[in-house]
Amino acid sequence: MNFTPVLSGTGLVGYNFLVRTRDEQQERLAQDAVIQRETEGFVENLANIRTVDDLLADRNALTVALGAFGLQDEIGNTGLLRQVLEADPSDSDSLPNRLSDTRYLELATAFNFGGEGGPQLEGATGTASAVVEQLGNYQTPDDLLLSDSSQDRAVLRQALAHFDLEQFSRNTDFLRSVLESDPADPNSFVNRMSNENLVRFAEAFDFAGKQASAPQGETTIYSFADAFRDEAANLETVDDLFDRPDLLEAALDLFGLEEAGDDLDYLRDVFNSDLDDENSVANLAEDPRFAALAGAFEFPDREAHAALIAATPEGEEPPEPFEGKLEDMINAAGEPLEEAGDYFVNFGFLLNAPDFFGLEFFDINEDVRGTTQNAYERDYLQRVLESDLSDPNSFANFVGARDPRFETFARAFDIPQPVTEEVFEYPDGFAQAILDRYLDQEFLTSVGEADPTMRFALGFEPGLESVVATTDNNDAQWFSVLASNPLREVFEVVLGLPSSFGALDIDRQARDIQDRTEAFFGTSDLSELLESENIETIRNRYLAQSSLDSSAGGGTSSVLLSLFA
Known part of the structure; x- marks a missing residue:
């Protein structure tokens, strides 16, 4: 590669010059013959x-992909790369x-390739929309908010x-209250916040809707x-049950x-109801499933028999x-149905299930409808059986709101x-985002060859952001540092740790570096360091101290270059 970055001085002066001229210099980098050969057609291909x-x-493509995450030196390590990517x-x-090394997790x-939801990368314009489509995979707020999965954290x-x-990213309790709210309820927590974006956020996850349509049981x-x-043969009375x-x-x-x-006395009256009597307990119940339950067991007839x-x-x-409805359904229930059409070739189900569940259909005008009552009922049941019950807007849930027997x-x-095969598709802007990251990394590499301290300074904040993004555990973040x-x-340098520091036990190193950071900056929480002016203070101190060390000792660059290995 023929590109050489233009540096103007060392320390903070040199750093500020690089920041000001970086875009222009990276445009020159992109025109380098070697870079063009490696990146040509990447976005399209x-x-x-x-x-x-x-x-x-x-x-x-592999060169660009690995380079985007600073892993270009691993291009020959096919075995490791395969395990990471799969x-x-x-x-x-x-x-x-x-x-x-968190860079491998970022790449994966x-x-x-090995997870659900397809490629995802911040900076790809289509990624946010793709992520929003994944929100239906979460059943409760804590599935998302308390997950240790890097993918779940990326989705959030x-x-x-x-x-x-983004300002609410660390306020877990607040986000839980938002996500547990029902956006359709004007008095819910999220609607009282008077923030339309919070309402849209809650609507996207729709935890309230999922809770309302959650399965009533596993039977x-x-x-x-x-x-x-x-x-069944031993059930002669309600007490037997x-x-x-x-x-x-x-x-x-x-x-x-x-x-x-919880109310066995009421249930006894339901089971013993005379369903021919419109004033019986079962028939007077607001929920028609009580009458269906009584009809399925037929205890008055069982007791008489x-x-x-x-x-x-x-x-x-x-x-x-x-031999009643219960026995007929037991005899009909063999192998589970694989699809709705199988119901209509199981004559035991076809003849007995509607009566067992107490289903009632509208009487249609066959001349107006252009179909028969039987055909209408068959089509109605097929639509019910084909419904996705996890979708609150499905046909079964829609009619179930009026008559819960159909949902039951x-x-x-x-x-x-039906299982739809997931299509592997890159979100809009993904390839360009990878290419931009690759050019960023190549620029940092070129800067590092000329002045390693400048590369460390430029890469410090994004490197720390990557570490924090992989886990919420502060101790784990420090081990990654x-x-x-480069981060180490x-x-x-900033904390003035001695050269013998690296010889300590790794747990001792983690403890000491956190204690020293707490003493210097008032916190050892890396997330807090990123969210405050401390990040600039750390970088400026590093640049100043590195300049002093370089002036005093000489030969520092060769030592620092070894740290990129």
Whole structure:
């Protein structure tokens, strides 16, 4: 490479000159013949790189990708790179999360070949939109706010940036209150904040909506049938069911009536209701699922049938065992249905399930509708069974708001949603953001060859930001600082640590450097250092002290250059 940066003096004067002229100098760097050869076509060609193998096979693309994260010297270490790139960055036990050098985790997170959600990189204009699309993956605020996953932290950072709410990034309790709020409720916490961006932030995650549409239980018609298969014949009265709390719980769970188990007296009246009497307890219940539950077990008929059997004179053939809706559904429930269409070829379900769940359909005018009542009901049930119950706007949830029996019916069959294959796609601006980072790193490298202290000073703040972004644990952040030669050099010079410091046990080093930082700057929290004027103070002290050391001792540059290795 023929590019040589223009430096004007050392220390703070030289640093300020570099900052002022950096954009112009990097434009000259981009015109260098070697740089142009390596970067030519990168933005256009990256779209064709969709796997780890694709990236490792394209030398120029790999050069730019690694260079963007300061890992250009690892280009020949294919085995390590493959393990890093194939890892899931959200898995705390994955290789890039275990390596002390956080640059590997940044690389794995950016391309995200092994994780969900596709590539993500701050600076890519499409990244924020792509991240917003991932928000539905989180079921509770704490899944996001308390996660140790670097990918989850990236989602939170980018979501906050997308809604211009970065100022709240460290206020976890406040964000939890916002995310737990119902944006549709004018009196909710988020609406009382009078900040439209906070409302949009809460709407994007929609935790309130997810809570409202959360599954009522885990019992399906199949687990229900398994529980009752060998026990139904023994259920002659309501008390027989009450004597089996496990069976009662399964029944209430199937019908979405779990909370009713707290009032057994009321439940007894429900189960013993005469459903032909419109004034019976079950029919008067506000929730029609109580009548459906009573109809499914038919305890008045069961008890009467048991009495007939008991009254059979000795020597006569007793009546056949009771066979009702419960038995019909148990017999129909075999292998779980894989798709909604399977329901209509299972005649046991087709004939018995609507009555078992007490479903009621509108009577249509067949001439006006141009279809039959049976066809209308079939189409209606298919739409219910095909619904995504995690989507509050799905058909089953929509009709379930009017008649919860249909939602209960859909949950009971628990038909899997079609799996759509995730398309690996780079967000808009991703390739350009990688290229810009590569040029930044190449510029720093060129500066470092001329004056290592300038490179350390220029790279100090972004390097510290990368460390802080990988974990919220301050101790872990300090271990990453100690593992980074450039960051370590800055702190050792500024804090006046002796040359023997590196010979100490690593835990002792971490403890001592935090204590010294606390004494110098009033805090050892790296996040706080980044958010205050301390970052400028640290950099200026480093530049001043390095200039003095260089003037006094000479030969410092050769020593510092070794720290880039």
